[in-house]
Amino acid sequence: MKNNLNAFVIANPNRCIGCRTCEIACALAHLEGNPLSEGTDDFQFNQRLNVIKTATVSSPIQCRHCEDAPCANVCPVGAIVRKNNTIQINNQICIGCKNCLLACPFGAIDFITEYVNGKKNIQENLKIVENSNMYNKERIIANKCDLCIGRENGPACVEVCPTNALRLVKPNMLVNSIKEKRKKVTTALPFI
Secondary structure (H helix, E strand, C coil), rough: CCCCCCCEEEECCCCCCCCCHHHHHHHCCCCCCCCHHCCCCCCCCCCCCEEEEECCCCCECCCCCCCCCCHHHHCCCCEEEEECEEEEEEECCCCCHHHHHHHCCCCCCEEEEEEEEEECCCCEEEEEEEECCEEEEEEEEEEEEECCCCCCCCCHHHCCCCCCEEEEEEEHHHHHHHHHHHHHHHHHHCCC
């Protein structure tokens, strides 16, 4: 197996306590500016993972950066690409068609309002008519885990999890794991 696999974050639901610290860290890692010193009205607070809680388990759900990414396969404009062993969305060419949202088997893609320089990006040519009023529609784009690409310490969610329920799985870790499993199986095989 070649070492050209994608990285991803995996959650251990046995350790997750559902505190949502990962969601907050994710949203803060993707903010421009500081909402504590500048106020929160001008900030788009959108995490790229979602903690799901049931009566018996809680766990963050986020992009698995699939090798044959269904989201990329259905994107009509090629806005979803592989970069640095991750699957990334180029928001500048995303048209908000929602094909990726439907194709993702994990439900890891959301759609959000695009902000530019702290303000909603308004489409000049698309109007909304409501109650006899007409106004321009804001631009909506795809949003998913980007593994905090470019962040020095890697994914913020992994860094802050108080129970170490999240782990970044790098391509070399997968290759080494497969090799170790094969060694164990080989030594456990009975000789007939």
